[in-house]
Every structure is written in structure tokens, then in C-alpha cells.
Amino acid sequence: MxxxxxxxxxxxxxxxxxxxxxxxxxxxxxxxxxxxxxxxxxxxxxxxxxGVTPEPVANQIAAHLVEGAPTGRSILIDVFAGAGGNTIAFAKSGKWKRVYAIEKNPAVLQCAKHNARIYGVENKITWFEGDCFEILKNQLKDLAPYSVIFASPPWGGPGYRSDTVFNLRTMEPYSLQKLYDEYSAFTKHVVLYLPRTSDVKQLAKTAPDNRKTTVMHYCMEGASKALCIFYGDFNVG
Ligand SMILES: C[S@@+](CC[C@H](N)C(=O)[O-])C[C@H]1O[C@@H](n2cnc3c(N)ncnc32)[C@H](O)[C@@H]1O
Structure with missing residues (x-):
């Protein structure tokens, strides 16, 4: 230990x-x-x-944000920190002045804190226990102009493992639309980490008109593990 x-x-x-x-x-x-x-x-x-994001994938996403995050953004808010897979990678990347990590399950949050200590990055992270939608609105709103949101939500609901195309409308407990509406009210610079089989037509419907919105697959050993959609002024891909 x-x-x-x-x-x-x-x-x-x-x-x-x-x-x-x-x-x-x-x-x-x-x-x-x-x-x-x-x-x-x-x-x-x-x-x-x-739910944990495998370390090579988390490192690759963090590296894409080192190169391609919007200018003037120095704070990364990981709204579904889980056991810390992504939070640790963002903190290790050296890009962010501060990483804010939110997790509603107290035992899982303790895992994330403990794991961040193992990786030597606990001092770069501010932790919040609770509901990310409430915490964004009530405790972090002053940080909005400097922030990027990263969200790896639970992929519950029908069919994540069985369906060829994953329906983001019935994703539980939060649909794509709910996530997009809540986060884009806070900042326009939002990254969502979603199943590799996510319905691209549904993703396209959330993309703002006349703006570049990037979808990137993250692969390990020749197979896609997941995708990220980057809303806002990212320069990735
Ligand atoms: C897919 S996991 C995140 C995994 C994380 N990226 C990692 O690499 O360990 C989703 C997490 O979101 C948490 N969660 C669900 N709803 C939440 C909410 N409203 N606010 C904060 N955390 C929430 C769950 O408890 C779960 O730990």
C-alpha cells in the first residue's frame, strides 16, 4: 500500500x-x-x-488536451472522477493550473484520492464529493471563464454491450442531451467520453451550427475502446 x-x-x-x-x-x-x-x-x-478509463487511453486524451485545449483555459473540471483514471492523467500532464474532480460516491472518491497519491499528483487536484450538476452551479461558477469540462458519464441503459449502435437518448442516468445542456450552460469547451458505438447522428444533432466539432476514437491493440466528442475551440485531430 x-x-x-x-x-x-x-x-x-x-x-x-x-x-x-x-x-x-x-x-x-x-x-x-x-x-x-x-x-x-x-x-x-x-x-x-x-467504468475506469484505462491508463493509456486516459493519457492519450490528456495529451490531446495538452496540445489542443482552447487558449486561456487553465482549469480542467473532471465532473465524473470515478476512481481517478482520467483525473490522474490530467494532473500528470502538467497542462492545468488546477484539476477539479467531482464524484458523488464517497467510497469511489476515496479510491480516486488514494490512487492520485500513488501517482504523486494529489497536490494538483481539488476534490468535491457530490452531484456535479449542483457543484458546477453552486461552487464552481466563478471558474467557468477559465475552465474546460471533461465528462465520462455512466454508460447505463439498454444495449451498451449488445447493440451495434448505442442510443445516447436512453443512456442512463443522464442522456446526451442532458449532459450537453447542463455543461454547455457552464462553458462551451466540453469533452464527453462515450461508448465507441455511440450514435453519430445523435452526436451530430448536438454539434453547434457552423462550428467544428471533433469526434475522436481512442484505440488499444487495434480496437476502439471509446470515443470523445470535443465541443468548443479545441484543436485536436
Ligand atoms: C464511468 S465512471 C467515471 C470513471 C472515471 N473516468 C475513471 O477513469 O475512473 C462514472 C462515475 O460518475 C459518478 N457519478 C454519477 N452521477 C454523478 C453525478 N451526478 N455527479 C458526480 N458523480 C457522478 C459515478 O459514481 C461513477 O463513479
Whole structure:
């Protein structure tokens, strides 16, 4: 372990496949691709395994923002921090004066803080426990002119694994439209991390008229893992 803090009961660091619940075993087998420093004592809740952005993908997204973030934007707000996959990559990239990370599940937030310590970036991050929509409106609104929002929402709802085209209208608990409306009311510079099979027609409907909106696939070992849509003045791709 990186330190001697106590993990909440729902947080684990599995060392042996025999300890790992069956539905997580495939993820655990890829643990070093998810967090290269896994053996330093990375913490995850059982649910967080399904949503964490693998480290090479998180690093690539962070690198694209180093090169292509809009000028004058020095704050990155990761509104769904989860166990810290993206937050850590953004903090490591050295691009941002400050990274703000919001997570509503207290145990998952503790994982993110702990994992950020393992990666030596905890001092670059300000953490918030709670609902990102409320926190943006009530606590972070003064930062809006300097901020970029990154959002990796839960991909719940029908069909993420089974459907050839993922319906972003029925994505749960937040539809694409809800995410777009909430975040674009805060800043026009927004990046959403979505399933690789996301319906491109639905994405196009949210793109502002006469503005370049980039969609980028992120691949590992020759297969797309996910895509990002960049709204605003990004220079990526
Ligand atoms: C897909 S995971 C994020 C994974 C993260 N990018 C990572 O690499 O670890 C989505 C997270 O959003 C959190 N969440 C859901 N609704 C939220 C809300 N309204 N405000 C803040 N966090 C929320 C969930 O608890 C979950 O941990």
C-alpha cells in the first residue's frame, strides 16, 4: 500500500484472482493496463472496475488536451472522477493550473484520492464529493471563464454491450442531451467520453451550427475502446 490509511469496507485491492468476484475477473486480468501502478496498492470498488478509463487511453486524451485545449483555459473540471483514471492523467500532464474532480460516491472518491497519491499528483487536484450538476452551479461558477469540462458519464441503459449502435437518448442516468445542456450552460469547451458505438447522428444533432466539432476514437491493440466528442475551440485531430 502507498500509505497506511484505512480503506472503506466496499473498497478493495485484490492481489490474487481467487479473491476477485467472477464478474470482475476479466477486468482484473487487465489490471496493469487499467492502472500501471496497480501493485502499488491501487484501490477500486467492485463497481468502479467497469467504468475506469484505462491508463493509456486516459493519457492519450490528456495529451490531446495538452496540445489542443482552447487558449486561456487553465482549469480542467473532471465532473465524473470515478476512481481517478482520467483525473490522474490530467494532473500528470502538467497542462492545468488546477484539476477539479467531482464524484458523488464517497467510497469511489476515496479510491480516486488514494490512487492520485500513488501517482504523486494529489497536490494538483481539488476534490468535491457530490452531484456535479449542483457543484458546477453552486461552487464552481466563478471558474467557468477559465475552465474546460471533461465528462465520462455512466454508460447505463439498454444495449451498451449488445447493440451495434448505442442510443445516447436512453443512456442512463443522464442522456446526451442532458449532459450537453447542463455543461454547455457552464462553458462551451466540453469533452464527453462515450461508448465507441455511440450514435453519430445523435452526436451530430448536438454539434453547434457552423462550428467544428471533433469526434475522436481512442484505440488499444487495434480496437476502439471509446470515443470523445470535443465541443468548443479545441484543436485536436
Ligand atoms: C464511468 S465512471 C467515471 C470513471 C472515471 N473516468 C475513471 O477513469 O475512473 C462514472 C462515475 O460518475 C459518478 N457519478 C454519477 N452521477 C454523478 C453525478 N451526478 N455527479 C458526480 N458523480 C457522478 C459515478 O459514481 C461513477 O463513479
Amino acid at each position: 502507498a500509505d497506511d490509511e484505512e480503506a472503506p469496507p466496499e473498497v478493495h485491492h485484490y492481489n490474487d484472482i481467487h479473491e476477485v468476484p467472477w464478474d470482475i475477473q476479466n477486468y482484473w486480468a487487465q489490471r496493469y493496463r487499467i492502472f500501471s501502478k496497480y501493485d502499488d496498492g491501487v484501490w477500486l470498488t467492485d463497481d468502479a472496475w467497469f
